[in-house]
């Protein structure tokens with residue numbers, strides 16, 4: 001009998017599973033579509049599972065999976081896997097972020113060409129027996145400007161292909177260095193600069209708080225008349241209602257969506273518009289990409305089952321158990337510190353400096369630094385960043401990571417300080433563990449605080465004077481948002497101070513603006529951890 005059993009779900013490419021079939025101690029079972037209860041009934045037998053996006057790896061599934069050691073996502077997005085519950089159950093989650101880059105880039109090019117030459121509409125007419133030569137006057141790509149929003153793996157692969165078609169590329173990606181863009185022969189711009197000059201706009205970022213509805217009413221209003229828009233990234237980056245409105249006006253000459261805010265989607269009003277084309281989330285659906293992602297994930301599962309260091313671990317780093325037991329509590333703190341800083345910092349970041357003080361000085365702190373970098377890149381790159389590639393991704397973005405170890409910890413058993421340096425200045429954040437495993441932020445920009453880095457938080461630097469704390473609380477209360485905790489730190493009476501609030505729900509944009517207008521408030525940042 002094989003030592004390990006692997007359940008492969010969601011029609012994952014069987015050809016790609018060869019690395020598993022080649023191992024005598026591994027048995028692979030191909031599963032068919034199951035409800036959560038059906039999966040719960042069988043998952044107890046398995047050591048590993050492979051999924052695409054259909055199977056949901058929920059906390060209930062994980063609770064009923066005592067043998068499960070690793071879940072592999074054949075693809076990038078891990079939104080169908082509960083990462084927190086996986087970590088709690090000690091289950092490693094791995095993905096395959098590179099295997100479908102070319103497929104998604106080529107699909108984007110196919111969408112752009114189909115839009116430019118009305119190919120789907122012409123095919124539909126011919127199939128209805130109509131030879132209509134007049135209705136489909138297209139446009140050429142040569143000499144047109146392509147606006148690429150998100151210049152990561154897929155965005156840059158699209159840019160390279162569009163350059164070959166003699167398009168001019170203008171890109172918006174606040175997390176890519178000028179040098180990196182220049183090396184690709186691409187001019188970086190702000191979103192405000194890109195929108196009015198682009199003839200075609202294509203988006204290639206993850207769906208985050210920042211990118212959700214990035215192409216909204218205001219953005220469409222700023223675009224060039226006759227623009228054509230493509231989304232082969234994630235549904236929701238393009239506001240579908242606003243797109244519909246601007247297509248009706250005729251300002252948007254055509255749009256192509258591979259992804260929708262709600263999927264599956266066959267009843268969008270957009271589908272009734274002649275200049276709208278769509279595919280059902282096919283970006284990664286090529287034979288090659290499906291084999292690539294299955295091979296990558298199958299190899300990672302073999303590595304994980306053999307107890308080796310795994311390439312693309314999404315939730316916990318793959319390190320030796322004896323090291324892990326010492327540093328594990330700090331990994332959560334480090335990720336939170338990184339994530340917090342990512343939402344505070346402004347401008348193009350060029351350096352992350354991590355300083356370790358106290359007991360940690362004697363440990364192998366490299367995985368903790370990686371966790372900080374991963375946390376920092378997470379709000380920007382989401383599924384693409386993992387414990388293995390985080391340092392390389394930072395380097396590729398022109399961010400240098402420096403780690404220093406120092407004996408003294410100024411009253412704390414151990415202290416981690418993350419300084420982030422950007423072209424707009426420096427931000428510093430320190431954290432520690434209370435009771436050995438409770439993360440706390442204890443210093444922000446040199447001000448002492450004591451805040452639990454969790455959930456929804458507000459960071460409000462202000463002048464130390466009356467009538468600030470009350471009005472901030474009132475404005476939040478007016479939106480029926482409960483304040484769970486508040487901390488104020490100052491260095492001297494009447495000088496600069498900082499306020500950290502934990503709130504029970506996200507604070508709306510208009511409340512943040514109203515807080516920023518209170519006399520004496522210097523800035524306000526909403527942080528989601």
Ligand SMILES: NC(=O)c1ccc[n+]([C@@H]2O[C@H](COP(=O)([O-])OP(=O)(O)OC[C@H]3O[C@@H](n4cnc5c(N)ncnc54)[C@H](O)[C@@H]3O)[C@@H](O)[C@H]2O)c1
Nearest residue numbers: 104150151152153154175204205206232233283284380384
């Ligand atoms: N349609 C499909 O089937 C399919 C297939 C693969 C990937 N995808 C999706 O495509 C997208 C891009 O994937 P990738 O592999 O290139 O990811 P990536 O992580 O390599 O690149 C994402 C880029 O977006 C940038 N970015 C983040 N926030 C931004 C913001 N606010 N404004 C502008 N840029 C921002 C990042 O700096 C990064 O360069 C992801 O959403 C991924 O899930 C879709």
Ligand SMILES: O=C(O)CC[C@@H](O)C(=O)O
Nearest residue numbers: 052053075076077284285
């Ligand atoms: O597996 C798929 O088809 C989804 C592909 C893509 O959206 C991903 O996240 O990798």
